[in-house]
Amino acid sequence: MIDLPYIWSIFMIVTIDIVLGGDNAIVIALACRKLPLKQRNIAIIFGSVTAIVLRIVLTVGAIYVLKVPFLHLIGGILLLYIACKLIIQEDDNLSAVKENYTVFHAVRTIVFADLVMGIDNVLAIAGASNGNPTLVILGLSISIPIIIWGSKIVLWLLERYPILSFVGASVLAITASKMLIEEPIIYQYINGRTDLELIVCLLCVFITLLIGFYFNSIRYRRKPS
Template identity: 45%
Template structure:
C-alpha cells in the first residue's frame, strides 16, 4: 500500500497512538475499578473484553461523535450515568461466591466498563478523528495498536489498588470529575456556563463530592454490623 510509505501516514499513526495513550488513562481506571472485585481468572477476561470494547466504541463513535455532541441534554444524561457508575464502583467488592454469581459479576463488570467508556469517549474521539484526517485505515490501525496499552494500564492499576487502597477512592473521584465536566459541557448549558466561568470548575468538583459522599455512604450501609 502506497500510503504506508508516506511520512504523513506514520506521523498520523503516531498522533493517534499518542492521543489514545493520553485518553486511555480514564479507561484504565474504570476497567480496574470494575474488575478489582472479580476472581483473578475473571479479572483478565474483564480487562480483555473491556479494553477491546473501549477501542471498538471509539472507532464507532468517531463517525457520529460530532452529531451526538450537538444534541441537547445528551451529555447531561451521560454525566449522571457516570455519577451512578462512580458510586457503584466505590462500594467495594462483591463477596458472593459460586459459578453463577461469578458469571453475573463478570457480566456486570463488562457492562459497567461499556457504559462508562461510551460516555467518557464521546468528546475525546473528536481529537482522534482530527488526527486520522478521514482515513479509516489509519484510525482503526492506530486504535488497535493502543489495545495492549489499555490492557497493561488496567492490570497495573489493579495491582496498585491492591497495594494502595486509597487509589480506589482517587479513581472514583476521577470518574466523578469527568462526570461533572461532561454535564457542564452539554450544549443546553452552554450560555449559562459561558456567562459563569466558575461552573467549569464547580461542576467537576461537585461531581467528585457526589461520587465520594454517596459511594462511601452506600459502602458503609452494605457492610455487616
C-alpha cells in the same frame, strides 16, 4: 517511500487515546477488582477490545454523534452513576461478591463506561484522522495493549491500597464534570469562567464520594459483629 503525514496521524490518534483514555484504565481496574484472579485477564482483554471496537464505530460515525441533543449532559450523569456504583461495596463478604460478580458484569461495566466517557476521544480522534476510517481503526487498535497494561497496573495498586478506589472514582467524577460543563445548555451560564467550572468539578467529586461513603457506612453498620 515513508508516508510521514500518515505515520504522524497514527501517532496523534494513539497519543490522544492514551491521554484522554487514562480514565478507561481506572474503570477497567475498578470493574475487574471483584473478580476471581483467574477471570480478571479475560474480563480486561475482552472488555478493552470490545470497547475499542465500539469506539471505532462511533468515531467513524462521529458526524452523526455530534447531532445528538443533550449528549454531554446525559453522558455526565451516567458517568457519575458509574463512579458511585464502582466504589459502593456490594457485599460485606468478599468471597460472596466474587461468586455473584461475573466476567459479563465486568465487561458490561467497562464497555458502558467507555461509551459514556468516549465522547471527547471520539471527537478528537475523528479530527486527527482527517476523515480517514483506516487511520481510526489502525490507531485505536495500537492503543489496545497500552490500555490493557495500564489497567493491570491500576488493578495491582487497588489490590494493595483499596482506598485508591475513591481516588479513581474522583477521577471519573472530574471527567463527568467536564462533560456536564461542555453541554451547551450549561456552558451558556458558565461561559468559560474557571471559578464556576471548579465549583461544578468539586461538586461532582463531593457528591460521588458522599454517596460512596454513605452506602458503604450503611453496609458496615449492618455487618454482623
